Amino acid sequence: MIVIGGGPSGATAAFVLAKAGMSVLLLDAAVFPRDKLCGGLLSRRAEKTYKAVFEKPWDPAIEFASHGAVFFDGHSKIQSVEHVWPTYFTSRTKFDAHLLAQAAAAGVVVQEQRRALHVYAPDSRVQAAGGPDIQADFIIGCEGVNSPTARGVGLPPLSRRRLAAGLEVHIPRDLFSRQPDKPEIYFRLAEWGYAWLFPKRDCVTVGMAGLVQKNRNLKGNFTRFLSGLNGGRLPEVRWKGHPIPFGNYRARPGKANILLAGDAAGLVEPVTGEGIAFAMESGRYAAQAILAAAAAGRPDSALSRYLESYSRITALFRQARIMRHLVFQRLTQPIFLRVLARSQTVATRYLDLLAAEIGYGEYARFLAKVLIRRFLV
Ligand SMILES: Cc1cc2nc3c(=O)[nH]c(=O)nc-3n(C[C@H](O)[C@H](O)[C@H](O)COP(=O)(O)OP(=O)(O)OC[C@H]3O[C@@H](n4cnc5c(N)ncnc54)[C@H](O)[C@@H]3O)c2cc1C
Numbered sequence: 001m002i003v004i005g006g007g008p009s010g011a012t013a014a015f016v017l018a019k020a021g022m023s024v025l026l027l028d029a030a031v032f033p034r035d036k037l038c039g040g041l042l043s044r045r046a047e048k049t050y051k052a053v054f055e056k057p058w059d060p061a062i063e064f065a066s067h068g069a070v071f072f073d074g075h076s077k078i079q080s081v082e083h084v085w086p087t088y089f090t091s092r093t094k095f096d097a098h099l100l101a102q103a104a105a106a107g108v109v110v111q112e113q114r115r116a117l118h119v120y121a122p123d124s125r126v127q128a129a130g131g132p133d134i135q136a137d138f139i140i141g142c143e144g145v146n147s148p149t150a151r152g153v154g155l156p157p158l159s160r161r162r163l164a165a166g167l168e169v170h171i172p173r174d175l176f177s178r179q180p181d182k183p184e185i186y187f188r189l190a191e192w193g194y195a196w197l198f199p200k201r202d203c204v205t206v207g208m209a210g211l212v213q214k215n216r217n218l219k220g221n222f223t224r225f226l227s228g229l230n231g232g233r234l235p236e237v238r239w240k241g242h243p244i245p246f247g248n249y250r251a252r253p254g255k256a257n258i259l260l261a262g263d264a265a266g267l268v269e270p271v272t273g274e275g276i277a278f279a280m281e282s283g284r285y286a287a288q289a290i291l292a293a294a295a296a297g298r299p300d301s302a303l304s305r306y307l308e309s310y311s312r313i314t315a316l317f318r319q320a321r322i323m324r325h326l327v328f329q330r331l332t333q334p335i336f337l338r339v340l341a342r343s344q345t346v347a348t349r350y351l352d353l354l355a356a357e358i359g360y361g362e363y364a365r366f367l368a369k370v371l372i373r374r375f376l377v
Pocket of ligand 1: 004005006007008009010027028029030036037038039040041042114115116117142143144145146148166167168207209242243244261262263264267268273274275276277279
């Protein structure tokens with residue numbers, strides 16, 4: 001059994017398989033602990049999935065927790081709420097190393113600096129840098145957006161039209177102009193996306209993401225946002241960018257005995273941009289599908305088994321894709337923001353959604369009622 005990629009999806013899949021007694025080899029191009037460009041927001045959904053899989057508490061990897069959020073329209077604050085469910089903030093260097101260490105302790109053989117170059121689907125073989133080809137009964141591709149596993153099973157690259165670009169910087173607290181203790185979400189600074197400021201223990205993470213095709217000048221907007229946040233000065237820290245499969249999921253995440261999970265399957269939520277929870281969730285589902293296929297002696301049935309649980313995630317994403325028209329569309333976004341500014345409940349229910357305490361259908365129905373009350377009654 002080969003898992004390619006040791007991020008949240010790969011570490012989760014490998015852990016579940018090893019715990020069930022499978023012999024698992026995990027290949028990663030990097031050496032851990034390694035950085036990964038990410039806001040590091042962990043929702044209660046992520047917490048639930050983590051707890052359902054892993055045995056050690058996640059506290060050593062958590063840097064900050066907050067019971068609220070502040071929302072902005074441009075640079076103007078429009079809403080601030082307290083919330084029952086905390087959101088957590090991590091550094092991906094710590095979080096991913098924490099997950100991978102548990103996978104290794106469960107028996108997964110981790111080979112670092114081992115980049116997968118090609119996956120040959122017909123004989124389930126991986127060509128990886130620094131060693132001979134490896135053959136296995138099952139492969140899970142968890143290597144992010146640029147997935148050789150997806151290529152190997154003949155899937156096209158994720159559509160550029162639906163990819164977002166994310167830009168981000170970590171600013172040490174002592175270089176920042178104030179000391180935030182709640183996540184801040186900024187609408188209307190990026191098209192079909194948003195900007196954020198997330199509090200961590202020693203730094204604040206500031207980022208901006210939006211659909212590539214709608215944001216010709218994301219870098220310029222991000223520079224202005226950064227200097228605006230910091231009293232007109234640009235902090236002297238390097239920022240980086242990375243593609244995000246923003247609501248760009250794959251309908252068929254693999255082929256027969258070769259599966260895809262996390263970003264490789266395109267599983268980033270289309271409204272919030274949350275990906276870690278869905279990476280862990282899909283990694284777990286892929287592992288469970290493989291265990292069932294192996295137990296039935298039908299390796300080729302892994303994909304059809306995986307699709308049963310995978311479709312629970314994609315059903316959510318389909319609803320979120322509809323909702324994002326209300327949140328990001330030029331005509332409707334001002335209405336959404338007006339309602340958000342006037343109603344604390346719209347904001348707290350949004351955080352309920354992020355915490356997986358309510359579903360998209362319920363949130364959409366709730367929003368529709370609020371809109372009717374505000375504008376028609
Ligand atoms: C700017 C930005 C901000 C974000 N903020 C958040 C956030 O706050 N909260 C949230 O939930 N999500 C966020 N996301 C999304 C989140 O980062 C991803 O959805 C998540 O990392 C996906 O996990 P993964 O395990 O699928 O892939 P990754 O975390 O990308 O892990 C892939 C692993 O595969 C390895 N790899 C890559 N190619 C190969 C190869 N060929 N061979 C072997 N190994 C390989 C890499 O070294 C890496 O370790 C953000 C993304 C971006 C870009």
